[in-house]
Structures are given as structure tokens and as C-alpha cells.
Amino acid sequence: MSSLAKANMNTHTKEASVSESSKPVEPPQGQAAAPQSLSQQTASPQTAVPKMRASGVNFRYGTFKALHDISLEFQTNKVTALIGPSGCGKSTFLRSLNRINETIRGTQIEGEITLDGEDVLKMDVTSLRRRVGMVFQRPNPFPKSIFENVAYGVRVNGLASRSELPDIVEKSLRRAALWDEVRDKLHQSAHALSGGQQQRLCIARGLAVDPEVLLLDEPCSALDPIATAKIEDLLVGIKDQCTIVIVTHNMQQAARVADNTGFFLLGKLIEHDRTDVIFKNPSKKETEDYITGRFG
Amino acid sequence: MTARNLYRKGLNNLMLTLTGVCALLTVSVLFAILGYLIYNGGKSLDLNFFTKLPLSPGERGGGMANAIVGSAEIVGLAAIFGIPVGFFTGVYLAEWGGRTFSFLVRYMCDLLNGVPSIVIGIFVWVMVVRPMKTYSAVAGGIALSLMLIPIVAKSTEQFLSDVPSALREGALALGATKWRAIATVVVPAARKGIMTGMILGIARIAGESAPLLFTSLNNQFWASGLKEPTASLPLMIYFRALSPYHDWHRQAWAAGLVLLSMVLIANIAARLILSRGGSPNRG
Numbered sequence: 385m386s387s388l389a390k391a392n393m394n395t396h397t398k399e400a401s402v403s404e405s406s407k408p409v410e411p412p413q414g415q416a417a418a419p420q421s422l423s424q425q426t427a428s429p430q431t432a433v434p435k436m437r438a439s440g441v442n443f444r445y446g447t448f449k450a451l452h453d454i455s456l457e458f459q460t461n462k463v464t465a466l467i468g469p470s471g472c473g474k475s476t477f478l479r480s481l482n483r484i485n486e487t488i489r490g491t492q493i494e495g496e497i498t499l500d501g502e503d504v505l506k507m508d509v510t511s512l513r514r515r516v517g518m519v520f521q522r523p524n525p526f527p528k529s530i531f532e533n534v535a536y537g538v539r540v541n542g543l544a545s546r547s548e549l550p551d552i553v554e555k556s557l558r559r560a561a562l563w564d565e566v567r568d569k570l571h572q573s574a575h576a577l578s579g580g581q582q583q584r585l586c587i588a589r590g591l592a593v594d595p596e597v598l599l600l601d602e603p604c605s606a607l608d609p610i611a612t613a614k615i616e617d618l619l620v621g622i623k624d625q626c627t628i629v630i631v632t633h634n635m636q637q638a639a640r641v642a643d644n645t646g647f648f649l650l651g652k653l654i655e656h657d658r659t660d661v662i663f664k665n666p667s668k669k670e671t672e673d674y675i676t677g678r679f680g
Numbered sequence: 681m682t683a684r685n686l687y688r689k690g691l692n693n694l695m696l697t698l699t700g701v702c703a704l705l706t707v708s709v710l711f712a713i714l715g716y717l718i719y720n721g722g723k724s725l726d727l728n729f730f731t732k733l734p735l736s737p738g739e740r741g742g743g744m745a746n747a748i749v750g751s752a753e754i755v756g757l758a759a760i761f762g763i764p765v766g767f768f769t770g771v772y773l774a775e776w777g778g779r780t781f782s783f784l785v786r787y788m789c790d791l792l793n794g795v796p797s798i799v800i801g802i803f804v805w806v807m808v809v810r811p812m813k814t815y816s817a818v819a820g821g822i823a824l825s826l827m828l829i830p831i832v833a834k835s836t837e838q839f840l841s842d843v844p845s846a847l848r849e850g851a852l853a854l855g856a857t858k859w860r861a862i863a864t865v866v867v868p869a870a871r872k873g874i875m876t877g878m879i880l881g882i883a884r885i886a887g888e889s890a891p892l893l894f895t896s897l898n899n900q901f902w903a904s905g906l907k908e909p910t911a912s913l914p915l916m917i918y919f920r921a922l923s924p925y926h927d928w929h930r931q932a933w934a935a936g937l938v939l940l941s942m943v944l945i946a947n948i949a950a951r952l953i954l955s956r957g958g959s960p961n962r963g
Contacts, residue, residue, distance in 0.1 A: 484849055489779075514855035524846040527869045537854035540864070586850070593854060 435460040435627040436481060436504075436516075436597055441495035443476055445488070450476045452651045454495070458597070463619060463628040465642035465659065467635060469674065472648040474631045475521075478599050481629065482516040483509055499597070514541050517595035517626075521602045523582035525574035525589075530557075530566050533574045533585055537593040552592055559625075560588035561618045580611025584618065591622065598622070600630040604637065616641050635675065639663055647671045717940060721933030729934055734900055734916075737925045744935055746902050747911040750817065751939075753903075754896055754912055755886050757821025762828030763878055769829065770836025770874075775862050786837075789830040798890040800826050805894035817903060817910040820896030824885045831884060835877025839870040876950040883946035887939055889914035913939045 434457035443451035451473045458464050466474040479485040480493055483504065497504040504512055514537070525533050534553040538544050544552055553570070557563040562584040566577070574585055583603055590598055600619075604612040619628055619641050632638050638645050639659060646656040647670070655662065655671045666672045728743045735742030769789070773782050804823040809815055843866050851861035867874070889912075896910045898919055903910040913935050920932035 482853060484853055487845075487849065487852060510855045510857055512855075513853055518849075518853035520846055520849065520853075522846060524844070524850040526847060526850065526865050536851070536856075536864070540851075540854060540856040540860050589850075589854065 433460070434458055436497065436499050436629075438477070438481070438497045439495060441477070441480060441493065441497060443473070443480055443485070443494075444492040445476075446490045450651050451480070454653045456646055456653055456656055458627055458629055459644065460627050461623055461625075462643040463623050463630060463641050465638035465645045466629065466631045466648060467633075467638050467645060467674075468648035468654075470633070473651040474646075474648040475601050476651075477648070478601055478629060478631045479518075481597070481599055482513050482518050484513070484518060510541075514593050515595055516597040516599060517590035517593065519583070519586050519590055519598065519600045519603045522606050523579055523586050525577070525582050525585050527573070527575060529571045530574050530577070530585060531570040534588050534592050537589060541593055543593060556588040556592040557585075559591050559618070559622055560584045561614060561621070562588055578611070580607050580614060583607060583611070583615060587615070587618065591626075595626055597627045597629065600628065602631050602633060605633060612637070635663070647674060649674070714940065717933060717937040720930065721935070721937035724927075724930040724934040725937060729931075729938075733902070734911075734931075737923065737928065740927060742931075744911070744913065744916055744931065744938075746899060747913050747916040747935065748938070750896070750899070750903065750910040751886065751912040751914070753817045753906065753910060754820040754824060754892065755882060757817060757906070758824035758828050758885055759878075759882055760825075761821060762825030762881075763832055765825075766829040766832025766881070767836050767874070767878075769833035770838075770840060771862060771867070773833065773837040774840035775858070775866070786834075789833050792826070793830040793834070796890075797827060797888055798893070801891040801894040804891065809895055812907065814907060815895060815897035815909040817896050817906045817908070820892045820910065820912065823891035823895045824888060827885050827888065827891065828881050831881035832878055835881065836870075836874050839873030839877065840866060842873070843869045872954050872956070876954045879946050879950040879953070883943045883950070886946070887914055887943055889918050893918075 436458040437456075439455045441451055441454040442449065454473075454477055456477075466478060468474050476485065481497060481504070485491050485493070486509070493505065499507070499512070499515065504516075517537075526536060528536070531549075531553055534556050535549050538549060538552055554563060554567075557566060562581060565581060566585075569576075574582065577585060583606075587598075587600075587603070604615055607615070616637065619630070622628070630638075630641065642659045644657065645659040645662040647654045647662060647666075647668075649670050655666060655668045657667075662671060663675060666675060728741055729745075730743060730748060731745050732741070732743035733746055734744060769785065773785060777785065800823050804819055804826070808819040808822055812819065847865050847869055848861055851865040852858065856864070892912050892915050896912055896915070898915050899909045899911040917932045917935045917939070920928040920935065923929070
């Protein structure tokens, strides 16, 4: 990403936060198409342009239809949480955004997903994944050194020369709040780190290629509360530089980190709105039942 | 104690004894062979065995230097031909292959693995020896490589399939192409297992004699090139053991001892590589 674009996005955030704080909190009136209502609500014209937009996405694993007509927008430099019970399709949807689901045989996707207005499904998949990074449920550091893990994406994409690598690695580890813990053992194996450190390493690895969007698939589900808190803090810290989409089972986590929240149930997007609206005043009964713990 | 309990206990002890005796039998076969080889071959094993050419019957002494080097040449050629093909086949099967074609290739690998080695020898005689109009180390290497390919392909596929798909996804999610992800993450993660499979495969073919009968044949002297009939340890054992001379029989035992030691060493090395702990990225 160019520094110009970054500066541009930073401006968006500031304006957005100003406009948000002055906005009255009102529940939407039971509309079927939540995304449109959302873009009307967040009044700032700059933020009305979403970073990514999915419209009418259907997804099949073989004959099983996992996603039904999902339409959702992700606003620039916001954190969007996707919540819902297990098997509701939220991870499938997330994994469609960087097309990593394509690696599974027999999958089929319909509909449109755009990144800055560009059709994701027609884009060169390696450049898409460079721009849309991903952190997985279980920490999956490569069996390489800490340094090599962070440098990997930069290397395979040819983004920097060998001499620039140490700086990029340090910057990324700092952004992932891991630098102080690993600065003296950069060339040791990443597998020697604790689970929480490994997950932050995976975040650093994703940030090293300067993604415009970062997708996180239940990144804290294998971690203890302290490691979870560290990751939540760092997510809030990096959202001025990239748009974040996080799938989570943990509703408190969604409430803590997310600006917007989408609720999935049985492969459908039930509701999508500002996080405080979803949690305090959901418009759909299913959402309320889930939030209040009646199921899921 | 009731009769029923006695019966159960008795059966338990009986089966424990039976399985234990069979296990002991299996282990003792190896030690019996090794002991017999050392007893019979150890006497003929001296420095000359490794440095001198074979002598004519009746002359005492001499060695099998040409067969040791010849075996190394033939097995080396087999590795050069067979390991890349087997490795890439394994990578294809584990990482790319669709359902039907992969199934076919895998099935063919099993069949190729089961082809009697003498048939492979005859096949290579027809395809290589006859057109070249000479027995040669190259032909021997090709014959052995045909046995090596399915072994390496199967073990490579096996160890690559054991690599968690999370690692593949991690690399792909960073914008790596599939081949880049395989070459820089998946294969290194399975490196130890793949190398072990290759070493065990080489150890397996190094002792083969039937494929060499029709391909590299034998040579009493140094071969002057890879396109000449070439001596090898397994065939040296075969021809020596068939001869009527007592001294040659002893040399055959010695050659057997050397061959078995080489195979054992390769096996032990493979186990060591596989079991070596510590950082997966190092060494």
C-alpha cells in the first residue's frame, strides 16, 4: 500500500470517529437489508465507501449449501465482528473473502465480492491475498525461525530487498506487540514460543506485507484470557492502518473490539449493524435470542 | 477362583507367551543372519577385500574393490534417476492430483512396487541393454531406479500428507503461489520424513541382485566407464556362491557381511534423522 493511501485512510478514521460520537444511537427498524441501513447510519460520506463489499454470496461445499445470499460491507479502518453459533457459515464467509476456501476441493461460490470496487473473484489470487491477509484459528507458524516467519510474505511477494528485511520484521513485530519478547531470539524456532506469542507472530507475519484488510478466524479460541487481551489490544491499535474482519465465538470479544457486528445463523446473515446496536437493541428476534444466551 | 476365571487367566498367559515367542523369533532371525555372516565372512574380511581386485580361482587373497565401487556407481545412478522422479510424483500426488488420476497413479505405484525384480531386469534388458548392445552400469542403475521410484513416491506422498493443511493455508494466505508454498513451507516441514524414505529406499535397492543379472552383469576387473559391464556386491555374492571353490565361498560370505552392514547403517541413519528432536528448522 502506498503511504499516500495510508494517510488517506487515516483521515477517514478520524472523521468517522468524530461523526460517530455525535450520532444518536437508534435501532434500525427491522429492515431485511441491513448493510444499506448501515451505510446510511454512518453518516460520513467518506466511510460510506466500503473497503470490501459482498453481495449475494452463495457458497457450496459439494452439495451442501453453506452460505445463502450474503450481502455485507466492511468499512475502511473499522473492525467488523462476525458472530453466530458453530457451523453458521461465518468462517466460510470469512474464508471466501481471500478465496482461501478455493483450496478445498469441490467448493463453489456465486455472487460478487469486491475490494475497493475490484472484483475479488476475478483478481489474481496471489495479489488478492497479499492485500487481504489472514490469521487462523490455531496459531500456524511455519517451522522456521521467528525472523523467517515474519519475512516470509515479504519474500514470496518480492516486496523488499534483503537489506530492508530486518526493519520490516522489527516494525511488524512491534505492531503485533511481540517485539520486546522476541528481540533477542529472532533466529530461534517459532515453535519455541507460547501459543499466545505464536498467534501474535502470525499477526505480525500477516502485517509484514502491509495488508489493506486483515481477516481473523477466531484468533483467540486456543488462547488464555491474558493472551486474548493482548491480541484484542493490538487489533484496536492496528485498525487505523487496516480494515479488520474478525470471526469470534466470544460475544464479549465482539463487544470489546468491533465497531460493527454481523450475526450469522444457518448460513444466513440475520442482522448487521453497529456493535452497540446489535448488543443492546437488535432488530431481529434470532439475534436477541443468541445474544441473551437462549441458544448457541 | 472359579473355572471361568482360571480359563480366562490361562488364555491370557498363553497368548502373551505366543506373541512374545513370535516377536523373539523375528528379532532372532536378524541376529542369526548377522552372526552367521560374521562367523563365515569375518575371516575373509581384511583390507585387501576393500582395495584389491578379485583373483582367479586357486590364488589366495584378492578382494572386491571393483564390486564395492560398482555397487556404489549403480546405486548412485539409480538415485540420480529415481529420486527426483519419485519425489516429484509424491509431491504431485499429495498436493495437486485430482481424485481419479491420483488414484490411478497411486495404484500404479503399488503395482510397480510389486513387479518381481527379475521382470524389471528383463524389461530393462529389452529396453536398454539390447539397443546399447552391452551390459552396463547405466542399465543397472535404470533397473534399480524403476524399483526406487514407487518407494520414494509413496513415502514422499505419505509424509507430505501428514503436514497440517494449516501450514499450506498460512503460506497461501500471505500471497505465496502454490508451488512456492510447497517448496518453502510444506516440503521443509516434511523434510526429515522424506529424507528417511529416500534413504530406506536406497538401502532397499542396494541389495537387489535379480535386476542386475540382465543389466550390469559382472566384471572381474575395473569397468572403464559407465557403459561397461560392472561388478556389484549382490551379483558377486551370487557368482561366488555358485562357484565350486571354497575360497570364493568365503569371499561371498564376506561380501554379504559388507552389504548387510551398509544396509544396516543406512537404516540406522534414517532412524536417527527421523527421531532427531529439537528445532525443526535447524540442521
